[in-house]
Amino acid sequence: MMNKWDIPGAPAEKPTHNAITEKLKTDLLTLNMGPQHPATHGVLRVEIKTDSEVVAAAIPHLGYLHRCMEKHCENLDYRGVIPFVDRLDYLASMSMEWTYVAAVEKMLGTEVPRRAELLRILTVELQRIASHLMAFGTYALDLGAFSPFLYAFDEREKILRLFEEISGARLLYNYIWIGGVWNDWTDEQLTRVSEFLDAFEPETDKYHDLVSVNKIFVERTAHVGVLSVEDCFAYGATGPVLRGSGYKWDLRKNMPYSLYSEFDFDVPVGTAEHGELGDCWNRYIVRMLEVKESIKIIRQVLQKLEPGSVMGKVPKIIKLPKGEVYMRQECPRGELGIHLVSEGTDSKEPYRLKVKSPCFTHVSMLPHMAPGQMVADFVASIGSIDIVLGEVDR
Amino acid sequence: MSYTVPHNSFKKYFYDLFNAVKTTVVGMWITFRYVWGVKSVSIEYPEVREVLPERARMRLFNDAQNCISCTQCAMACPVDCIYISSEKLPEGAEIKKTSNGQSIRLHLTQFTIDTALCCYCGLCTTVCPTECLTHSHDYEFAQYTIDAMKYDYLAPDVKAWRDRIVKA
Numbered sequence: 001m002m003n004k005w006d007i008p009g010a011p012a013e014k015p016t017h018n019a020i021t022e023k024l025k026t027d028l029l030t031l032n033m034g035p036q037h038p039a040t041h042g043v044l045r046v047e048i049k050t051d052s053e054v055v056a057a058a059i060p061h062l063g064y065l066h067r068c069m070e071k072h073c074e075n076l077d078y079r080g081v082i083p084f085v086d087r088l089d090y091l092a093s094m095s096m097e098w099t100y101v102a103a104v105e106k107m108l109g110t111e112v113p114r115r116a117e118l119l120r121i122l123t124v125e126l127q128r129i130a131s132h133l134m135a136f137g138t139y140a141l142d143l144g145a146f147s148p149f150l151y152a153f154d155e156r157e158k159i160l161r162l163f164e165e166i167s168g169a170r171l172l173y174n175y176i177w178i179g180g181v182w183n184d185w186t187d188e189q190l191t192r193v194s195e196f197l198d199a200f201e202p203e204t205d206k207y208h209d210l211v212s213v214n215k216i217f218v219e220r221t222a223h224v225g226v227l228s229v230e231d232c233f234a235y236g237a238t239g240p241v242l243r244g245s246g247y248k249w250d251l252r253k254n255m256p257y258s259l260y261s262e263f264d265f266d267v268p269v270g271t272a273e274h275g276e277l278g279d280c281w282n283r284y285i286v287r288m289l290e291v292k293e294s295i296k297i298i299r300q301v302l303q304k305l306e307p308g309s310v311m312g313k314v315p316k317i318i319k320l321p322k323g324e325v326y327m328r329q330e331c332p333r334g335e336l337g338i339h340l341v342s343e344g345t346d347s348k349e350p351y352r353l354k355v356k357s358p359c360f361t362h363v364s365m366l367p368h369m370a371p372g373q374m375v376a377d378f379v380a381s382i383g384s385i386d387i388v389l390g391e392v393d394r
Numbered sequence: 395m396s397y398t399v400p401h402n403s404f405k406k407y408f409y410d411l412f413n414a415v416k417t418t419v420v421g422m423w424i425t426f427r428y429v430w431g432v433k434s435v436s437i438e439y440p441e442v443r444e445v446l447p448e449r450a451r452m453r454l455f456n457d458a459q460n461c462i463s464c465t466q467c468a469m470a471c472p473v474d475c476i477y478i479s480s481e482k483l484p485e486g487a488e489i490k491k492t493s494n495g496q497s498i499r500l501h502l503t504q505f506t507i508d509t510a511l512c513c514y515c516g517l518c519t520t521v522c523p524t525e526c527l528t529h530s531h532d533y534e535f536a537q538y539t540i541d542a543m544k545y546d547y548l549a550p551d552v553k554a555w556r557d558r559i560v561k562a
Contacts, residue, residue, distance in 0.1 A: 080472035083515035147425050154435050161447075168451035168529065174515045182520075183449065210421045215414035 028056050031375075035064045039142050039379045042389030046366065048378065055378050058370035060363050065393040073353040078104055078178060078318040081353065086172040088336075088355060089391040091134050094120075094127040094163075095331040097176040102257070103327035103338045104178050107320045115308040116180035117259050122301045123163070123175065125294040126193070129200075130159040131332035132287045132294075135386040139284060140211050142383040143220050148211050155203060158196055165189060179314035194302055197295050204291055212285060213274075221284060222275025225369045225381035229278070235365045238358050239334025240290065241385055244270045244283030251330040263300050265293045280384035287386070290332075319345045333386055334358025355394055359387040451514045451529040454507050456547040460492040460526035463500040467518035467527050475511035476518060479504040492524045502548065509535065510543035 034045040043064035049057040069088070073081045085100040086093040098120055105112060137152030160170045166183050167175035175182050185193075211217050227237070229245045242249055250267040252260040268289030270282030320342035328337040337356030362385040369381050437444055446452070463480035480500040483489070490498045519527050537543050546552075 076472050077470075079517060080470065083472050083513050083517070086515075147428075157435070164450060165447040166449070168447070168449035168516060169514060172513070172515070174517070206424055210424050214417045214421050215410070216418070 026051065040382060041138065041387055044363070044382075044387065044389055044392070046378075046382070048370065048375070050375060053374050055370045055373050055375060058366050058378065060366050062360075062363065062393055065389045067394065069394045070353055070355060073350055075349060077348045078320070078350065081350065082177070083172065083174050085338075085355075086174060087390055088357065088394060089331065089333060089359070089388045090171055091388055092127050092131040092332045093171060093173050094123045094176060095329065096336065097173065098124055099327055099329040099331070099336045099338050100340075101176050101178050102329065103325050103340045104318070104320065106327060107323060107325050107340065107342060108178070108314070108318065110179050110312050110314055112180055112312050113309045114259075115184075115306065116310045116312065118301050118305055119181050119185060119310060120176055121259060121263075122185075122193070122298055122305075123166075123181075125297045125301070126159050126162070128294045128332045129291050130156045132291050133159075135287055135332075136207060136211070136284075139383040139386070140217070142379055143217060145211065145214075145217070148207065151203070151207070151210075155200055162189060162193065162196075177311070178318060180309070180311035184310045190302060190305065193298065197298060201292075201295060204288065204295075207288065212288060218274045218281060220377075221280035221380055221384070224275075224280045224377045225373065225384060226276060227278045227365065227369065231365070231368060232278075235368070236361050237334070237365060238361070239330070239332070240283055240286040241334065241362055241365075243268065244286045244384075245278035246270050246272070246282075251328065251335060257329060262304070263297050265296050268293060280380050283384045283386075317348060319348055320350075321345060328356070331358065333388065333391070334362070336391075355391075357391040357394065359385075359389075359391040363387055363392050446531050446533075450531055451516050452533045453509060453530050453535055453545075454512060454518070455528055455530040455532075456505050456507070457526040457528075458502060458505055458547050458552070460494075460524045461502050461505060462492060462496055462498050462524055463502045464523060466521045466523065470517045470521045472515065472517065473511050473513050475508040475513075477504060477506040477508070478502075492526070494524055496524055505547045506544050507547070508544050510540050 028049040028051055031048050031050050032045060033048055034040040035043040040046060045061040045064065047059045047061060048055050067087070069084050073084055076084070081100060082097055085096045088096045133152040133156045137149035137156075140146075140148035140152075163173060163175070164170050166185055166189065167173040227241065227245055229242075229247045231237075232242045232245050232247065237245075238249070246269050248267050248269050251257065252265075253267050268286050270277045270286055271289075272282060273285070275281040320340075322342060322344035324339065324341040326337060326339045328335050335356075335358055337354075339352070339354040339356070340350055341352040343351040365385065366382065370378055373381065463478065465478055468474070468476040468478050480502050483499065483501050492498060514529070516529060519525075519529055535543075
């Protein structure tokens, strides 16, 4: 027997590669998602390699919104940096401001009046509600539901209107200043906050009925984009992404800063009511539960508020002593870290300002989440980590 | 949701169907209730305008008669959009007073703000000692060229639109 087929000249084994199979092989298709794609939440470009409908690899390309903010801040006085840190996460400017201002105050040793600290907590928690409402609305929009977006924006608008009255701007406030806050809230405005919370609390239940338990939404998000706690630790994920994986870590609770130790609130983690821990649904539900916790905190702030000064004693020209400080706080999207280095009292400008942004960490998890997902599920994954590109690129 | 999810795949099929119909109906009912009784929140912009809050930070306006050319605003500005220059008053010139009693010892020769650069942070208005630099409530100042965004507050026609935009 000369070969398997008993034909002279034929190869010993069946050919695995010939000209036809060479032509018939499947190849990965490179697809660019963004930077002007509505589902990428800003100017994020994700280069995805697709094998038919399945994503084989995803490579995020950053830098479309890079503004040289860190370098630019080295040529600004300490007060002038505040409008620039506003523009990091433009959906949660108050949190950004507070982290930077707290870093400067720590180096300066400023005593902040109690009313100012409470007002900061009030504004930051309101901002957290506004930011999570935005995340909720756009996430539902990504998955094809339009009306939750409108309901969320209706409520968010009321918060922004309050912020516009106290600070003068709708998004980029420059409200939290070194030593305190810019303007005091009037009693009438505080009453309106209280009324808003009373009206808003039933609305959250409505969102729950409308979106969270909806079968279509659950099917789209449960068991999609699963991140284990080990993955979150390996990448350094924080905020709702870490808590969605079931790990209870919140800087307000674990390492209380400001007056947070006085407040009674819970740290919500993923419930795994639908899907499994660490999937898109659990990251989503953590945000919705956090909104309720923020409402709790604001109610307590309103009870604790007493009249008083809102601005501490700060020199007219701020010069920090030589040294460095790393300040981190819990922002709606995770832990924001500000590393501030000062050259000494001769200089009115920071020597170096490094921002550790949570969104950058979460974007770097996309290549880990993407392989094996459908393209539509990948959109759900991007939405669930809730990134703001102003903070990713800086 | 107090049902226990059946493990039997036949039962699960019908349970999923029932669940899908039920949650969709609940959601549609929430949306449907907005047909009546809910007041519209959107504003038909050019016809109806929202009244801005008192502290709203829109276009900057400098009341040049009260300016003492101290350049504190230009130094506080994080984006350097305020161009200000002044010269010494000639000998024996009359020293005018601002509305809050400070004497004007310098003659203001240029006060221009590049509104295209301005980031509306409000830092310049807080350092102004005579409170002549303020944020007005004018937010409709789109222009065809970027040069037209530079507003000269010493121009002769400044009085014409001053009354329109300055806060009462």
